[in-house]
Amino acid sequence: MKKLLLLLCLLSAGVSMSASPITGLLERIDKGASKKFIIEQQKSDTDFFELDQKGDKVVIRGNNYVSIATGLNWYLKYHAGIHLSWNGMAAPLPATLPAVKQKERHETTLPYRYDLNYCTFSYSMAFWDWNRWEKEIDWMALHGINLSLALTGTESVWKNVLDKLGYTKAEINEFVAGPAFTAWWLMNNLEGWGGPNPDSWYAQQEALQKKIVKRMREYGIEPVLPGYCGMVPHNAKEKLGLNVSDPGLWCSYRRPAFLQPEDERFDEISTLYYKELAKLYGKSDFYAIDPFHEGGSTDGVNLDAAGKAIMRAMKKANPKSTWVAQAWQANPRTPMIENLNAGDLLVLDLHSECRPQWGDPSSEWYRKNGYGQHEWVYCMLLNFGGNIGLHGKMDAVINGFYDAKADAHAGQTLRGVGLTPEGIENNAMMYELAMELPWRAERFTRNEWLESYVRARYGVDDEALQQAWQLLGGGIYNSPKDKIQQGTHESVFCARPGLDVYQASSWSEMKDYYNPQEVMEAARLMVSVADKYKGNNNFEFDLVDVLRQALAEKGRLMQKAVTAAYRAGDKPLFELASQRFLQLILLQDKLLATRSEFRVGSWIEAARSLGNTPEEKALYEWNARVQITTWGNRVAANQGGLRDYAHKEWNGILKDFYYMRWKTFFDTLTQKLDGKQVPELDFYALEEPWTKATDIYSSKAEGDCVSVAKEIVKELF
Structure with missing residues (x-):
């Protein structure tokens, strides 16, 4: 007890903590780098980071590890001219770091910075090993991410569930998709394509996911695990006698069936799913649940009852948990969410820079009342299919965020900023821009931000490079808001x-x-x-x-x-x-x-x-x-x-x-x-x-x- 009290006193006093994920992060950036910084953690009601100086060492101060990592990244970019990105997550630091001449503080009242789309796990991450994942989790922390989708290894959850329901190994492999198509299986779009997977695939992905969620939790990044959305194999009626609806086809592929909420086994199967999920990866405070994604038919489904059944199953698994839903096309269906309690659902406005649904009347996918009583996150999708190509909507991203924040209704329920690309490792500039939004209290212009980005990106202030990026920033990286x-x-x-x-x-x-x-x-x-x-x-x-x-x-x-x-x-x-x-x-x-x-x-x-x-x-x-x-x-x-x-x-x-x-x-x-x-x-x-x-x-x-x-x-x- 005395040791615990001493630790709490040290934390509240802002004393340096050497044994932290930040030490490992710094050493991966540059061996010996952790000795050049003083890391201080302080309590705060809001997320913040501070940059300061003590002697010849730079002080990075924050209320948690993610805030501290965000501050470190800010220092490296805007004080040291070192930009860590997907094309390079390590860089040599100077023997003596550039001094922070005046204490600098940034804070945000928005609690969430979200990362990843189901599709990212297939278009970019399908074949990642732990070495690549470790770099990505470092990238998340450096960019302020504290809430991230974590789908790796879900194959093992379903293998265990279906095994207990009486499915054979061959039948399970006919349901679970192959490595490059997992995303669309988990979004209820298809079954089995790309498989069958060998036994070793299940074991490898399970071990990998355990490392991923462990490192996320060490940083304080909340993993958003896949929750139960009512999905069952298309033959569940014949095999198990379940009452199911047929969501139809997706791009010619047969979708999995949807288990009707009235079925007496809904509670049993959802409970089994969450039990197997927790057994492998622990419980989460956030679960990704997206039934009827991208045109799935809801014919014959009582959407109100379905939403309540899904929520009830999730809350049974963890009463503190939140349902995380993607706003894409008609999802989440209004009848499915309108009678759910405020605070129990977090909606990702998936394509805010192009098709916002939060209540912007100019949007093609306009929802008059946004998401009603539910909290939501302003997200940038940007990339589709993992395609290569320069692209961005700089003004739309910047102004859309501040417009949403100032909106009389949407601003009251806005809870953060998110990245929801289908593919990553390209157009790094746009992701830097989006993840700085919550830390900048005042609206800013594209040109002023871009000028500082170019200096940070290359570590120099070169007129030709500035000219090049102003051309790109005002053109190909500035698709107008109305261009869909x-x-x-x-x-x-x-x-x-x-x-x-x-x-x-x-x-x-x-x-x-x-x-x-x-x-x-x-x-x-x-x-x-x-x-x-x-x-x-x-x-x-x-x-x-x-x-x-x-x-x-x-x-x-x-x-x-x-x-x-x-x-x-x-x-x-x-x-x-x-x-x-x-x-x-x-x-x-x-x-x-x-x-x-x-x-x-x-x-x-x-x-x-x-x-x-x-x-x-x-x-x-x-x-x-x-x-x-x-x-x-x-x-x-x-x-x-x-x-x-x-x-x-x-x-x-x-x-x-x-x-x-x-x-x-x-x-x-x-x-x-x-x-x-x-x-x-x-x-x-x-x-x-x-x-x-x-x-x-x-x-x-x-x-x-x-x-x-x-x-x-x-x-x-």
Whole structure:
């Protein structure tokens, strides 16, 4: 008891705590870094961090570990010019840290900073190991995340539940999706696609999830575990005699069934689910529950009763828990939530920067009364399908947050800011912007924030880099509020070929909103100072990324020239333009080879590395290849519209998949210009062989990005 009292006294006095997750974080950033800081934890009614100085050491002060980590990141960015991001979570710190000349304090009254979308677990995290997850949890803490979705290892929960309900091993494997498609299984969109999973997959993911939630809890990040949403296998009526409804199809895939709340076994099955979940990963104060996601039919379902039954089951598992629901399309259905108690539901306004539902009357998905009595989080989705491409809505993100905060109704129930991307590891700037919002009390402008970001990103104040980013920030990174599109302006390189091709995926809803010449000028400006910043990791990553975008812009213009030449019947011009278009794909492939982050080999190697046998490695590689190309089988790819949804501008796939499609298409057009009768191309037949191939792609970077960038700029300009 005396030791406990002493510890509490030390904490309240703000005495340095050396044995903390912050020590490990600092040592992973740079060995020995923990000795350069003084870390102090103080009690506070609101989350805060302070930057201060004691002698030659920088003081990071906060009310908990996440606040302290946020303060550390703020110091590194805005005082030391060190930006930790997905392309580099470690950096050498100077022997003597830049001093904090005047104490700086930031605080927020918003309790939650949320992270992740179901889709992120498949489009980005499908094949992560603990080493990669450890970096991501550090990233979360540094960016103030204190509430995060934690879905890894849910396969084991369902395996145990179904086993106890009498399902055989084969039947369980027909229900559980494969590694690259777990997200859509857990959102009740499909069953089994990508499987069957070997026994080792269940064991590996279970062990990994235990490490993930342990580290999250050490930081004070609350894991949002998957709660029970009423999902049961589609054959539960025949197998178990349950009263179920059929939610229909999703992109041609059969959805799991929904267990009716009136069924006398609802309580039994939901209790069993939470028991197995807690046995593996402990209880949570937050559970993600999303029935009828993305168009699931609710015919014959009493939504009020369903909402109450789901809530009752969750509260039985943990009376203190909160239901976390994604606001996407019609979800959460108003009849399902309107009679639930305030404080028991936290709604993620999933696409606040584009389709806010919190009560903004200008929104396409406007809800007049927002979420009623329920608390909600302002979220930025930004990325769809894990696609590569510069994209953002800077003004919309900034102003939307402060508008929501000031709204007479929505502002009263706003409880935080969240990141809900389908894929990560790109457009780092936008995520920095979103996660700084709760720590900045006053509305600010895009230009002033961007200027400070560029200095932090590269550790220098360079006029050419500032000019480049002002062009990007005012153009491609500033899609207007009224422009509705799913993520980046997609590259035509990645689209199924056609004469009038515009977007790569089925639901992009792209509209021109920026000047492509500004992207090319930004790329030229970055190349003009490339020799000066050679070896600067952040600069080299951005150089490749911005120039990749410039090549995509050039490709879009050249594709139009190809079409014009073909329609004019000008064969020499058509051959010249089509060859130039194909050359641009190969140039982009060569450029992206210089960074491991832009190589398909990194994705495939990660998948194969999780396999313990040749058969397992082959299954995981097939999952990896299918997801980023056809996504599904022939019907799902074509009629279901899923093909190319997760397309990637990556080295390797550009040369061997996208180049192949376009060249085959151009060859057929050449034959038509020669007057030959040519059958329509069966694109799926062209695409499927790559998904089944096992040729080796390396993750290792090849070539010098600065030299290659200079070569490409000579070609472009």
